[in-house]
Amino acid sequence: MAPRTLYDKIWDDHVVHQAEDGTCLLYIDRHLVHEVTSPQAFEGLRMTGRKVRAPEKTIAVPDHNVPTTVDRANAATMTEDSRIQVAALDKNAKDFGINYYPVSDVRQGIVHIVGPEQGWTLPGMTVVCGDSHTATHGAFGSLAHGIGTSEVEHVLATQTLIQRKGKNMKVEITGSLRPGVTAKDITLSVIGATGTAGGTGYVIEYCGQAIRELSMEGRMTVCNMAIEGGARAGLIAPDEKTFAYCMGRPHAPKGAKWEAALAYWKTLYTDEGAHFDKVITIKGEDIAPVVTWGTSPEDVLPITGVVPSPSDFTGGKVEAAQRSLDYMGLTPGQKLTDIAIDTVFIGSCTNGRIEDLRAAAAILKGKKIKVKRAMVVPGSGLVRAQAEEEGLAQIFIDAGFEWRLAGCSMCLAMNPDQLAPGERCAATSNRNFEGRQGRGGRTHLVSPGMAAAAAITGHLTDVRDMMGETV
Amino acid sequence: MDKFTTLTGIAAPMPLVNIDTDMIIPKQFLKTIQRSGLGKNLFDEMRYTLDGKEIPDFVLNQPAYRKAEIIVAGDNFGCGSSREHAPWALLDFGIRCVIATSFADIFYNNCFKNGILPVVLPQEAIDHLMDDARKGANARMTVDLESQTVTASDGKSFAFEVDAFKKHCLMNGLDDIGLTLEKAASIDSYEAKAATLRPWA
Numbered sequence: 001m002a003p004r005t006l007y008d009k010i011w012d013d014h015v016v017h018q019a020e021d022g023t024c025l026l027y028i029d030r031h032l033v034h035e036v037t038s039p040q041a042f043e044g045l046r047m048t049g050r051k052v053r054a055p056e057k058t059i060a061v062p063d064h065n066v067p068t069t070v071d072r073a074n075a076a077t078m079t080e081d082s083r084i085q086v087a088a089l090d091k092n093a094k095d096f097g098i099n100y101y102p103v104s105d106v107r108q109g110i111v112h113i114v115g116p117e118q119g120w121t122l123p124g125m126t127v128v129c130g131d132s133h134t135a136t137h138g139a140f141g142s143l144a145h146g147i148g149t150s151e152v153e154h155v156l157a158t159q160t161l162i163q164r165k166g167k168n169m170k171v172e173i174t175g176s177l178r179p180g181v182t183a184k185d186i187t188l189s190v191i192g193a194t195g196t197a198g199g200t201g202y203v204i205e206y207c208g209q210a211i212r213e214l215s216m217e218g219r220m221t222v223c224n225m226a227i228e229g230g231a232r233a234g235l236i237a238p239d240e241k242t243f244a245y246c247m248g249r250p251h252a253p254k255g256a257k258w259e260a261a262l263a264y265w266k267t268l269y270t271d272e273g274a275h276f277d278k279v280i281t282i283k284g285e286d287i288a289p290v291v292t293w294g295t296s297p298e299d300v301l302p303i304t305g306v307v308p309s310p311s312d313f314t315g316g317k318v319e320a321a322q323r324s325l326d327y328m329g330l331t332p333g334q335k336l337t338d339i340a341i342d343t344v345f346i347g348s349c350t351n352g353r354i355e356d357l358r359a360a361a362a363i364l365k366g367k368k369i370k371v372k373r374a375m376v377v378p379g380s381g382l383v384r385a386q387a388e389e390e391g392l393a394q395i396f397i398d399a400g401f402e403w404r405l406a407g408c409s410m411c412l413a414m415n416p417d418q419l420a421p422g423e424r425c426a427a428t429s430n431r432n433f434e435g436r437q438g439r440g441g442r443t444h445l446v447s448p449g450m451a452a453a454a455a456i457t458g459h460l461t462d463v464r465d466m467m468g469e470t471v
Numbered sequence: 472m473d474k475f476t477t478l479t480g481i482a483a484p485m486p487l488v489n490i491d492t493d494m495i496i497p498k499q500f501l502k503t504i505q506r507s508g509l510g511k512n513l514f515d516e517m518r519y520t521l522d523g524k525e526i527p528d529f530v531l532n533q534p535a536y537r538k539a540e541i542i543v544a545g546d547n548f549g550c551g552s553s554r555e556h557a558p559w560a561l562l563d564f565g566i567r568c569v570i571a572t573s574f575a576d577i578f579y580n581n582c583f584k585n586g587i588l589p590v591v592l593p594q595e596a597i598d599h600l601m602d603d604a605r606k607g608a609n610a611r612m613t614v615d616l617e618s619q620t621v622t623a624s625d626g627k628s629f630a631f632e633v634d635a636f637k638k639h640c641l642m643n644g645l646d647d648i649g650l651t652l653e654k655a656a657s658i659d660s661y662e663a664k665a666a667t668l669r670p671w672a
């Protein structure tokens with residue numbers, strides 16, 4: 001057999017049927033569901049009298065709409081339509097017999113954090129969810145991507161998806177990262193280099209020493225934002241770290257099944273000589289802590305830089321840059337570290353895991369915030385519990401952060417956590433689009449350490465300055 | 472999904488280009504839990520004032536067109552966001568066919584997934600049909616998918632093109648799910664094989 005990429009291997013193992021025109025029916029191992037994109041799909045099943053084909057492979061959790069304040073058990077904290085959407089998921093989960101983590105369950109959290117945490121996401125699987133950041137699960141060497149509502153219904157009813165195969169792209173990060181540089185800086189730097197459409201039509205495999213050196217949390221951060229680069233999915237080949245993370249998780253295999261799984265997982269790598277349609281190589285040493293200055297995730301610069309001028313760009317990007325600067329209220333030539341911050345948000349499926357909270361707490365320890373508002377929203381109830389056990393919660397609280405319950409929170413303006421018009425936020429989330437965090441809100445995407453540093457100084461700050469590192 | 476074979480009904484004239492999905496169904500209605508029920512908010516911002524009163528001039532508020540089942544429109548119908556709420560809203564209002572010179576890609580495909588026939592015709596045909604639609608409730612238009620024709624109330628007929636496979640699905644009310652379920656045996660055997668090869672999955 002010709003050498004194959006990791007993507008080729010997972011794809012081949014999931015083809016149920018291939019039509020003459022190349023369209024495939026792909027088997028889906030795990031279907032994750034949340035409250036916003038699923039109600040119509042379940043309604044469709046009811047209208048046609050269909051069932052969920054594999055309820056044991058379907059996992060639902062409410063996250064987008066749920067308030068994250070500690071008083072959220074009080075229904076008054078939710079708007080009527082949000083409450084209805086969550087109630088619909090409660091009912092659908094029950095009626096169709098799927099796995100469910102309701103708001104009251106300590107395991108509830110952001111769907112992309114809960115899946116891996118509970119051992120639902122495993123190497124070599126196909127994973128889908130009606131949410132574009134499903135790419136996160138690629139960190140395990142599983143083929144994971146977002147789908148629309150009709151497709152959610154299609155997967156519920158048939159456990160398959162109609163797909164055409166994408167192209168292979170390799171993104172290699174060589175060498176090691178410098179101190180203060182994180183997975184978030186890798187993924188933002190890749191998007192900065194390729195642009196938001198650079199990955200369109202591709203499945204990206206991230207590889208290289210710097211990727212191997214990342215923890216599973218860091219790998220999830222990298223894959224999470226593959227979609228911001230336009231890619232269909234991001235993948236990282238599983239290794240000992242992956243296996244160690246999966247072992248003992250509630251839904252991971254045990255005993256003989258574990259051994260069989262492990263033997264299979266060890267075949268999941270790109271063969272020597274396999275073909276990639278596009279290759280990008282970045283030196284790990286060259287990556288600095290970065291920040292976004294504009295309203296597209298590709299508007300990335302090292303924190304040591306200055307706000308660009310529209311004349312630095314060409315083509316259609318000139319106008320877009322001007323529009324971004326106007327929206328963001330920034331002046332060309334202004335030092336990025338001079339940009340004052342009102343609010344700091346640490347959380348989301350990009351950076352709401354325990355390691356992210358540890359990184360932020362390490363910077364915050366014994367310090368006080370200067371920004372008007374700062375919040376930490378753990379990605380799941382279990383992350384929250386662990387952070388409390390490790391004493392991280394107290395560090396955040398002592399510094400002046402709000403210590404929240406799990407959910408998507410201020411990553412998107414669909415729940416009560418929103419920016420006011422003109423309010424400027426350093427956020428560890430993934431989208432800096434106009435209005436994403438609230439109408440007129442201004443978002444700078446950063447790593448957790450950088451967010452913590454900005455919280456302390458009140459302006460965008462090079463986290464290395466807070467670590468005693470020289471640039 | 473309902474079959475689409477022939478339809479004889481009232482056509483509403485909307486001589487606008489770039490009717491986008493935000494116009495068809497604004498984002499504040501995406502928090503719904505249903506596919507149905509969006510019809511009352513179809514074209515919401517064109518149809519109602521800020522305090523919720525009907526704007527009498529808007530075509531679908533006019534008595535002649537309240538029961539329209541066809542829309543005749545200008546270029547690039549359905550552009551913008553990919554929200555499937557747009558075809559849902561049209562269908563819920565009762566629109567089963569949109570006739571325009573061109574459509575945005577995703578919207579065009581979403582229509583077929585929801586039992587709506589999008590018909591592409593050249594500008595001269597649209598001009599004729601637009602005039603016909605302006606005659607109001609007495610001027611019924613007939614859309615025949617089998618013969619691939621649209622016939623105006625004056626009997627003038629226009630032929631249109633449609634992908635053979637999409638036509639087949641729409642005429643038989645087959646949605647993607649229905650088609651995939653025809654391959655249930657393949658899915659069964661895949662699952663049986665996977666259960667031995669990857670029993671943990």
Ligand code: SF4
Nearest residue numbers: 133348349408411412
């Ligand atoms: S945290 Fe943000 S990006 Fe992640 S699933 Fe929630 S809304 Fe989407």
